[in-house]
Amino acid sequence: MLSNELKQQVQYVDVLVIGAGPAGMAAAIAAREAGVENLLVLEREEHMGGILRQCIHNGFGLHRFKEELTGPEYAQRDIDKVQELGIEVRCGTTVLSVDEHRFVTAISKEKGVQLFEAGAVVLAMGCRERPRGALGTPGSRCAGVYSAGTAQKFVNLEGYMPGKRVVILGSGDIGLIMARRMTLQGAKVLACVEIMPYSGGLNRNIVQCLEDYDIPLLLSHTVVDIEGKDRLSGITIAEVDEKRNPIPGTEQHFDCDTLLLSVGLIPENELTQQAGVELSPATQGAVVDDNLQTSKEGIFACGNVLHVHDLVDFVSAESFRAGKAAAAYVQGKKRQGRFVEMKDGNGVRGVVPQRLMIPEGETEPVQVMFRPAAVYENATVVLTAGGKEIMRQRKRIFTPGEMAELTLKPEAIRQIESDTVTVDILA
Amino acid sequence: MERQITCINCPVGCRLQVTIENGQVTRVEGHGCKRGETYAHQECIAPARMVTAAVPVADRNIPVSVKTRTPIPKEKIFACMKQLAVLSLKAPVYMGDVVLSDVCDTGVDVIATKTVE
Incomplete structure (x- = not known):
């Protein structure tokens, strides 16, 4: 329990984003664009940009910007946007703890210990090397x-x-x-x-x-x-x-x-574990639903802390969705529906999301990502729900080095009657 | 002549089968998009690469990252790095600044990809 003195120091934030790498920046931008005014980003390093800062080679941004950028250039576009939107970012600030009630403690040289209570938390801490x-x-x-x-x-x-x-x-x-x-x-x-x-x-x-x-x-x-x-x-x-x-x-x-x-890279999930969030052994990241919400309500995860990506473009896309979902959560826009489990089948490792909501109302397309367990040439990925095939997609090559991505369309989602959907690669 | 190359335009890495006759690309197969076809022509006739590097800035502890604005002929990569190695830059260098123009007579400028103030 907090003393009364400490309670007075607690700052309430609608959406609190941990990490100002590409994932955190995209989540913050999306939350602000969805109308969240009271928004804060905490970053351990002295600068925004995360790992992109040291990735001076080219090859970033082909999907998102339709041009080939270096890491620092890609990061700068998000940094510019964060600043243009007037989003508050505290650099040099390390988060020490997060709990399931979204109570967050952080520390920095300038401000010392800082206490926050957040309406929603977006975990965007990235990964580290083995x-x-x-x-x-x-x-x-x-x-x-x-x-x-x-x-x-x-x-x-x-x-x-x-x-x-x-x-x-x-x-x-x-x-x-x-x-x-x-x-x-x-x-x-x-x-x-x-x-x-x-x-x-x-x-x-x-x-x-x-x-x-x-x-x-x-x-x-x-x-x-x-x-x-x-x-x-x-x-x-x-x-x-x-x-x-x-x-x-x-x-x-x-x-x-x-x-x-x-x-190899390992998602950096110490804070996630503290919050009691369920982790997936396959991805070493949080178990999330199609809204990127973890097993703890109001706590979202995106980018490399969720599962290690190959492409920053996909990190950004995923994190925009997480930021938007976090905004919707604090704005009280609740979804109604039932959940089904997404399961790794033959040749498939670490399907994300692990939970899919079949909503009562309008159904949106869902991005499904996974890592092939081995190299498969001219193979087909098949999604099965209770013995019924709901989707298949052929690809010339699946390799563990390249994350596979597919879009589950609303008409496929509406066909799901069982409690689980299995994703298999058929050679 | 048949040549198997891997398209590098995007991380999908399409495997291209390229037929070359009399120094001309006559057929490309296996590409997922038009960029693959363009790449096959270029890679088999005149291969080019973007060059990126970290270049020291005088009186600053941190180097500035740079890139060729467009790809340069592959055989000029090391000559380009040699020119960059003897470059003496002074702060401030701003993202987008030309740090070296017309590197190795390629007609391509080398520009800064970050700001060092």
Whole structure:
């Protein structure tokens, strides 16, 4: 319980957005445009823009703006809009806790501890990189092992090169982007090593970041030893079998001073858990309905904290919907209807949303996203409700590196009579 | 000649089958949109890339990010980076400012993609 003194310090906010990356900015813009005046965005960093600030390469915005922008340029468009709309953003402010009653505590150097009570909360905290410790790679604890995003920050935001001879473990997009960046800025990238039999990165990045510079992509390989006393001096890699165990006799050694890890991203959900929000083991983000509302009423989630996206354009689109839904919630526009569960079927991982409302009145189209569990060529995604097929869509290729997206049309939604809808990929 | 390339215009990454006869692209298959067809012609005849980089700014702790305004010939990427490496920029640099004009005789300007004040 709060003392009376503390109670007086509590600021009421209609919609409180946590994070001012692309997700938080889009959610805030949508909420303001839907008529929410009392709106506040809290950002841990000193600047708005999130991870886009360090993504200086091009390729952002093709879907949303129909042009190819760099990360800082994409972010600036939202920053300009946030400022034009007069949305209050407190940078340098870290949220310490969120509870299920949407009571939020935050702290900053200027204002100290701040207490909020929010009509709706939008969680937009993004994700972080899987660290070395999560891999269990043996070897020395020398300097020279960085996550790819850390190296990206050094090079692009701070102007330091982390090394000269580089091996990259993992072929996630940040790793691929950093293979090219390190090469362009004068380093030698010896190889990109991927434990899976396919790359986790986008095709365009494999073409433009590896093939363009003749950097070998070694699939079904991993690092088995890290050598070096103070600084990394070399690594050993080996081929792996189907169970991802190294095959003896296939070892190769590289002399290098730097190892970059691009081995996956994890939604940053500590605050979400504090609020008692149900999480999905498949996405490691919140379980949400088609309005991006979590299991706790009035708490919404969007962007990489919900599920790790490949494209910022889709983050923005999703977050606009979350911001709009949060606005509708505080404005008392309640939806009536019944919920059905969306379930991962064959070849499908992490369907979002996990809950779908079949509304009593007008039915809107719903965006459904998921990650294919493996590579499927010329396959069909089929949605089934109680044994009845409600939708199918054929695609030339499904790969785990590219999030699949489909639009569930109102006429399909109205056909659902069962309690669950299963999404399957049929080869 | 048949060539298999991956379209890079968008993250869908369409796999294109390109037929090249006498230095001309005569057939493209597998593209999901018109950009793929254009890309196949360009990639097989005159490949080009956008170049982005981080360039130091004198008396500032942070570099400014830059890009070529349009793609430049692929074989000029490293020459472009070399010119950018010896560039000496002074603050303030504003987003959209030309930091280097006509890089490597490509007719393409290099512009700032952020503001460093």
